[in-house]
Amino acid sequence: MTLLPASFYQHNDVVRIARELLGKHIIVHAEGYSTGAIIVETEAYKGPEDKACHAYNNKYTERTKTMFLPGGYTYVYLCYGIHRLFNVVTGDEGCPHAVLIRAVEPIKGIEIMQTRRGFSAVKPALTAGPGRWTQAMGIDLHHNSILCYEHNSPITIKDAHVKINKSSILASPRVGINYAEEWIDVPWRFRLATSNWTSK
DNA sequence: CACGGGATCGTCT
DNA sequence: GACGATCCCGTGT
Known part of the structure; x- marks a missing residue:
C-alpha cells in the first residue's frame, strides 16, 4: 500500500476525488490503538x-x-452536539471543497472498534454511518486540520491498488441537506455496490 | 419495518 | 438562543 500523494487531493474536481476515494484505505492511530x-x-x-x-x-x-x-487536510466537526463527522479537504489552498466519508468496512483493529461502539457482534452498524465509523476508529475534534499524506500522521489514507469498476459505484443524492434547495438532488453521494458496509 | 422524538454542544446570529 | 452533512431507542403495525 502507498500513501495517496498531495496531488491526489490538490485539484478542483472534488466529485472525481469522492469517487476515487472508494476502495482506498484509511488508517487511524488513536488512544494507543491502530485501526x-x-x-x-x-x-x-x-x-x-x-x-x-x-x-x-x-x-x-x-x-x-x-x-x-x-x-x-482533515476537516472534523461536531454534528448535533454528539457526532464527529470526518472529511478530507480537497482543491488548492483557498478552494473550500471537501469529501465526507460516510461509511467504511473494517479491516484492522475490529475488536477495539467493537469496544468503542459497545458491539459484541461484527455487523455493518459498527461502521456504516458518518458518526458511527468515526466513533469506532476513535476520531475526535483533535483530529481536525491534520495532514493525511504524511507517514507520521495519526490519520493516513492509502492506495491498496485495487481497481474499482465504474459500474460498481452507485451515485445518489446526498443525505440530510434538505435546506440546500437546488442542490438537494445533485447525485454526489457515492457507494460501492459490492459492499455490505454502506449506510441506509 | 416505519416513524418520531430526544440526546447534547459547538458554532453562528 | 437556535440549530445541525446523525444516531438510537421506543412505539405501533
Missing part, C-alpha cells in the same frame, strides 16, 4: 457554490476555515 478500514461511501461538498457545503458563498469562520486549507 484500518476500506472507504465504501463518500459525499462531495463543493463550496463556494454548493448550498449544502458549510463553506457556501465562501463563508469563512473559525469552524469552516479548515476547508480553505490545501487538499489533504
Whole structure:
C-alpha cells in the first residue's frame, strides 16, 4: 500500500476525488490503538457554490476555515452536539471543497472498534454511518486540520491498488441537506455496490 | 419495518 | 438562543 500523494487531493474536481476515494484505505492511530478500514461511501461538498457545503458563498469562520486549507487536510466537526463527522479537504489552498466519508468496512483493529461502539457482534452498524465509523476508529475534534499524506500522521489514507469498476459505484443524492434547495438532488453521494458496509 | 422524538454542544446570529 | 452533512431507542403495525 502507498500513501495517496498531495496531488491526489490538490485539484478542483472534488466529485472525481469522492469517487476515487472508494476502495482506498484509511488508517487511524488513536488512544494507543491502530485501526484500518476500506472507504465504501463518500459525499462531495463543493463550496463556494454548493448550498449544502458549510463553506457556501465562501463563508469563512473559525469552524469552516479548515476547508480553505490545501487538499489533504482533515476537516472534523461536531454534528448535533454528539457526532464527529470526518472529511478530507480537497482543491488548492483557498478552494473550500471537501469529501465526507460516510461509511467504511473494517479491516484492522475490529475488536477495539467493537469496544468503542459497545458491539459484541461484527455487523455493518459498527461502521456504516458518518458518526458511527468515526466513533469506532476513535476520531475526535483533535483530529481536525491534520495532514493525511504524511507517514507520521495519526490519520493516513492509502492506495491498496485495487481497481474499482465504474459500474460498481452507485451515485445518489446526498443525505440530510434538505435546506440546500437546488442542490438537494445533485447525485454526489457515492457507494460501492459490492459492499455490505454502506449506510441506509 | 416505519416513524418520531430526544440526546447534547459547538458554532453562528 | 437556535440549530445541525446523525444516531438510537421506543412505539405501533
